[in-house]
Amino acid sequence: MRTGGTTYMAGYHELELVTLLALLEYSILGVMVGRARQTYGVEAPATTGNADFERYFRVHANTLESLIVFLPAVWIFSMVVNYHFGVALGLLFVIARILYAQGYLSAAAKRGPGALASAAINAILVLGSIIWIVARAL
Amino acid sequence: MRTGGTTYMAGYHELELVTLLALLEYSILGVMVGRARQTYGVEAPATTGNADFERYFRVHANTLESLIVFLPAVWIFSMVVNYHFGVALGLLFVIARILYAQGYLSAAAKRGPGALASAAINAILVLGSIIWIVARAL
Amino acid sequence: MRTGGTTYMAGYHELELVTLLALLEYSILGVMVGRARQTYGVEAPATTGNADFERYFRVHANTLESLIVFLPAVWIFSMVVNYHFGVALGLLFVIARILYAQGYLSAAAKRGPGALASAAINAILVLGSIIWIVARAL
Numbered sequence: 029m030r031t032g033g034t035t036y037m038a039g040y041h042e043l044e045l046v047t048l049l050a051l052l053e054y055s056i057l058g059v060m061v062g063r064a065r066q067t068y069g070v071e072a073p074a075t076t077g078n079a080d081f082e083r084y085f086r087v088h089a090n091t092l093e094s095l096i097v098f099l100p101a102v103w104i105f106s107m108v109v110n111y112h113f114g115v116a117l118g119l120l121f122v123i124a125r126i127l128y129a130q131g132y133l134s135a136a137a138k139r140g141p142g143a144l145a146s147a148a149i150n151a152i153l154v155l156g157s158i159i160w161i162v163a164r165a166l
Numbered sequence: 167m168r169t170g171g172t173t174y175m176a177g178y179h180e181l182e183l184v185t186l187l188a189l190l191e192y193s194i195l196g197v198m199v200g201r202a203r204q205t206y207g208v209e210a211p212a213t214t215g216n217a218d219f220e221r222y223f224r225v226h227a228n229t230l231e232s233l234i235v236f237l238p239a240v241w242i243f244s245m246v247v248n249y250h251f252g253v254a255l256g257l258l259f260v261i262a263r264i265l266y267a268q269g270y271l272s273a274a275a276k277r278g279p280g281a282l283a284s285a286a287i288n289a290i291l292v293l294g295s296i297i298w299i300v301a302r303a304l
Numbered sequence: 305m306r307t308g309g310t311t312y313m314a315g316y317h318e319l320e321l322v323t324l325l326a327l328l329e330y331s332i333l334g335v336m337v338g339r340a341r342q343t344y345g346v347e348a349p350a351t352t353g354n355a356d357f358e359r360y361f362r363v364h365a366n367t368l369e370s371l372i373v374f375l376p377a378v379w380i381f382s383m384v385v386n387y388h389f390g391v392a393l394g395l396l397f398v399i400a401r402i403l404y405a406q407g408y409l410s411a412a413a414k415r416g417p418g419a420l421a422s423a424a425i426n427a428i429l430v431l432g433s434i435i436w437i438v439a440r441a442l
Contacts, residue, residue, distance in 0.1 A: 041299050044242050048296050051235045055288065058231060072274045073220035082349035088231070093334060093364070095234050096371050097327045104320050136348045150331065158324050161317045179437050182380050186434050189373045193426065196369060210412045211358035226369070233372050 043106050046118035047099065053122055054095060057088040057129060083136060087129045094125065094146050101153035109160045114153070121149045181244050184256035185237065191260055192233060195226040195267060221274060225267045232263065232284050239291035247298045252291070259287045319382050322394035323375065329398055330371060333364040333405060359412060363405045370401065370422050377429035385436045390429070397425045 064070075064084035070077055075085050098121055106114025128142025202208075202222035208215055213223050236259055244252025266280025340346075340360035346353055351361050374397055382390025404418025 041246070041303065044246060045296065045299055047238055048242065048292055048299075051239055051288075051292050052296070055235055055285075055292065072277065073217060073224040073270075074214075075224070076214065076350075076352065079349060086349040086351070092231060092234055093368060096368055096375075097331055099234075099238055100323055100375055101327055104324065108317070108320060132349075139348065147331075150327075154324055154327050154331065158321065158328070161321055161324075165317065179384070179441065182384060183434065183437055185376055186380065186430055186437075189377055189426075189430050190434070193373055193423075193430065210415065211355060211362040211408075212352075213362070214352065230369060230372055237372075237376055 040106070040111075042115045043103065043111070043118065046102070046115055046122065049122050050095060050098065050118070050125075053125055054088070054091050057084075057091055061085055061088045079136075083132055087132050090128070090132075090143070091125055094121075094150060097150045097154065098146075101150060101157065105153045105157045109156055117149050117153060121146055124149060178244070178249075180253045181241065181249070181256065184240070184253055184260065187260050188233060188236065188256070188263075191263055192226070192229050195222075195229055199223055199226045217274075221270055225270050228266070228270075228281070229263055232259075232288060235288045235292065236284075239288060239295065243291045243295045247294055255287050255291060259284055262287060316382070316387075318391045319379065319387070319394065322378070322391055322398065325398050326371060326374065326394070326401075329401055330364070330367050333360075333367055337361055337364045355412075359408055363408050366404070366408075366419070367401055370397075370426060373426045373430065374422075377426060377433065381429045381433045385432055393425050393429060397422055400425060 061084050064081050065072070068078040068081040070081045076082060098118075102114055102118045102121070105117070124142055124145035126142075128139060128146060131142050132139035199222050202219050203210070206216040206219040208219045214220060236256075240252055240256045240259070243255070262280055262283035264280075266277060266284060269280050270277035337360050340357050341348070344354040344357040346357045352358060374394075378390055378394045378397070381393070400418055400421035402418075404415060404422060407418050408415035
């Protein structure tokens with residue numbers, strides 16, 4: 029928090045923008061799943077049966093698995109540890125998910141670096157916040 | 167907040183209620199998946215193998231995919247763009263997901279309108295907030 | 305909020321810690337899925353094909369399905385109903401998910417108690433908040 033004055037969100041447009049960019053990125057990955065469904069002829073409700081479609085599906089699903097950690101964690105980290113460091117980590121997360129999607133969509137074996145990068149960012153956000161809060165309470 | 171002013175949420179009961187309704191709706195869809203598991207004889211951990219069960223499963227899963235965007239976006243939109251417009255879009259989202267579930271559960275081919283409606287609401291929330299924040303900063 | 309006082313999160317370190325613990329727990333379940341992928345030889349993008357792997361996968365996926373309700377609901381409940389009761393329910397949720405994972409990973413038939421416990425906590429958080437807000441508005 030900065031001090032005094034403003035609302036939780038009112039002074040946090042950079043953090044809001046990073047949050048919204050992550051949501052936009054995830055939404056685009058969702059549109060790509062819909063197109064892959066048509067391209068590879070996988071009819072709803074099926075989500076399996078074609079390995080190419082499944083890579084699109086898993087890129088989207090894995091990003092959801094990352095976002096459920098990232099979204100609360102980047103806000104808590106930015107509020108309690110350091111606002112600008114939190115925003116910067118948020119931007120890196122958005123970039124890491126692009127690398128992840130590019131890698132995974134080229135070949136399943138190439139999903140590692142992007143996955144590791146976003147997991148590392150989430151670990152810093154979660155563990156950094158826990159350590160900071162506990163250390164301050166002691 | 168405990169002291170001073172009001173809390174982030176204290177003056178936002180309409181937005182909280184819309185949020186809680188969306189969570190309640192999602193929880194009901196989850197209960198329906200559990201019942202469908204018994205009705206169609208799909209034993210955990212399997213989530214495939216019966217197309218009727220899979221429609222229940224996908225209605226629930228797709229609603230999760232929508233909520234991860236909707237929940238942060240409706241709060242940011244309501245805080246930074248317009249509170250009452252945000253709450254109204256939130257109510258429309260809850261209704262759109264009912265239409266989506268009703269359509270998809272009657273036939274996979276009928277999932278389109280509800281899916282499009284909730285995607286359009288999420289797009290307004292995300293893109294509207296981005297445009298508003300960027301435009302104000304210029 | 306908009307005027308006066310402190311920030312939304314500044315005085316809520318217990319609630320932040322419970323939130324972060326739930327995210328850490330979920331992240332550990334995710335690491336366990338990655339290891340199970342190797343142990344049981346299920347290659348990405350597949351998420352099915354081996355019932356043992358699928359139990360790890362579903363423990364993680366079902367925890368995500370719970371978190372999308374838990375995370376907003378525990379914050380709203382703690383803000384509008386009772387802060388300390390909300391934090392306590394949050395701690396119980398983290399414990400319930402450990403029981404759920406332990407049960408499910410020993411046998412699919414043993415996933416019930418932990419699943420019920422976390423669903424009950426989410427129901428209290430969501431319905432309790434709705435009832436409280438509506439009752440106060442009347």
